[in-house]
Amino acid sequence: MASEPRQVILASSDDWDEWIQVIKTVAEAKDIWEYVDPNREALLEMTEPQEPDPSKIKTNATSIADLDELGREIYQYQWRKYERDQEFHNSKVRAVQDLKSFIQQTVSQDNLHYTYNGNAHDILVALKKRFAPTTRYRELEIIRKWKAHPRSLRQSNIDNWLTTWDLLYDKGKALNIPDFQDNRPMTDFMLAVKSLIPGFYSHWFGRLQDDLTCIGFHDLVQKFREWRQAEISDSHNQHDISFVTLKGRSPEGKQPNQPGSRSSNQLREPRTCICGIQHHFSKCPYIIESIRPNGWSPDPKIDEKWKNLIQSNWMIRKAVKKARQYIEQKASNSESPKEAFQSLNQDSSYGVYPDITFATTKASYSTWDSPYPLRDSFILDSASNIHICNVQDRFKDF
Structure with a gap:
């Protein structure tokens, strides 16, 4: 069963592009767009098929009775073809008439008077003159909407907001607007989502700095959708973690809120590491080899993930390098790298964690x-x- 065409009402110039596309889709489905296309100044006439003529089969023949047996077979073949062509022609005529009715149903009441006179082609030409925006108007309108769109998230849900990014980008590219060339659209999008998911911004901004052609705009928006969905799933699966204290004291012997100690509200809580443990990079044995316990061996899959991330993300590379330098500096002032690791709990830049x-x-x-x-x-x-x-x-x- 054929689906109903989307109902778009033509009320102003802002509706024209979407409305005429719906009209075109309906007309192409009936194979009549070439007869109603408003970009054609002259109407393409529908030629009605002609009945077969016996005289074209046999000279001086005026009817089928004047034909021999072979001639009558040819005439009957031509007549069957004529009936098929006539039915096809009639179906197109009806489709054009139906399209005129559909146009009237999708034009606002204030603009209905544009549809009173002429056939479907005449009506579309009249509506185009009235509502089709100029190229310059389209450019200015797309640029205005593009610049205002980052702030529109407060009025719409994020899924619609992301879909509009894709829509505006396609329109800007189709018009060859300079603002939509090179990597400028991706930069605008990255800045718009920076505060929503900082991790996504850090990862892809770094990759785009290294290679501007590593991803297209639509793929970048889709990556954001997937990243956001993954974070939502992770947040649903996480459990609250509480730390055990003995007589109100942490393993270091300090009370949580005593002078000289830092409460949990004062610390920057580490995120869950790739290895599955919630800690800073400087405490991860996968990237700090000197703090690995005796007999410890890395999980090959986690180890491979770390190597790929360090290679692809410049901000991660920088953070890992800083953590390694910190451990090396502590090790030079301690008896062993293990002591350097233990001293991290006393360093304000890495936080106190039992x-x-x-x-x-x-x-x-x-x-x-x-x-x-x-x-x-x-x-x-x-x-x-x-x-x-x-x-x-x-x-x-x-």
Whole structure:
């Protein structure tokens, strides 16, 4: 079953481009656009098929009775073809008449008087003269909408907002507007989404700096859609993490809000690393080899992800380099790289985070091997349904 054409009402010049495209789609479906195209100044006439003439089969023949057996077969073939051609012609005539009715249904009441006289072609020519914007007007209007669009997110949902980016870009490219050439549209889009997803901006801005042709505009918008969807999914799957304290003190022995210590509100919380642990780059053994525990070996898949990210993102490269330099500097002033790692917890630029952390939503687990005094203690947490201890003999049932 054929779908109904989208109902677009022609009320002003702003509606013309979309409205005439709908009219064209309807006309092409009936194979009549060439007969109604308003860009044709002269109407293309529909030629009605002619009945077969016996005299063209046999000289001086006036009827089929004057033809021999072969001539009558030729005449009958031509007559069947004529009937088919006539039906096709009549269907086109009806389609043009139906199109005129459809045009009247999709023009606003104030503009209906433009459709009173003439056939469908005459009506479209009249409407084009009245509503089709000039090229210069189109250019100015597209530029105006493009510049205003980043601020329009407050009035529309983000999916519609992204779709409009694609639409305006296509229109600007079709008109060869300078603002839509080279990488300027991608720069405008990146600046518009910077505050929405900073990670997306950092990643793709860096790649575009290295290679302006690495991605097209529509692909960039689609990447943003996918990145945003992934972040939404991640936020739904994340669990709240709380840190265990002993008598109101952290593993370092400081109370959370005592003078000289930094509360969680004062710290910049690290994001979940590629390795799956929430920590800063300077604490990740995948990129800081000197802090790897004895017997530790990297997961090949995670290791490959790190290598690809460092290679493709200049901001990540810079952050990793800074973390490595920090560890090297600490190591030069410490007995071992392990001490340098432990001293990170006292450095204000990296924040204070306990070496032993416990998740109270589902499980309690140790995230690092550390000389923390309570390392061999088995701390029970009533809010956790799973407990982990590094001494098997202490388990009564497991």
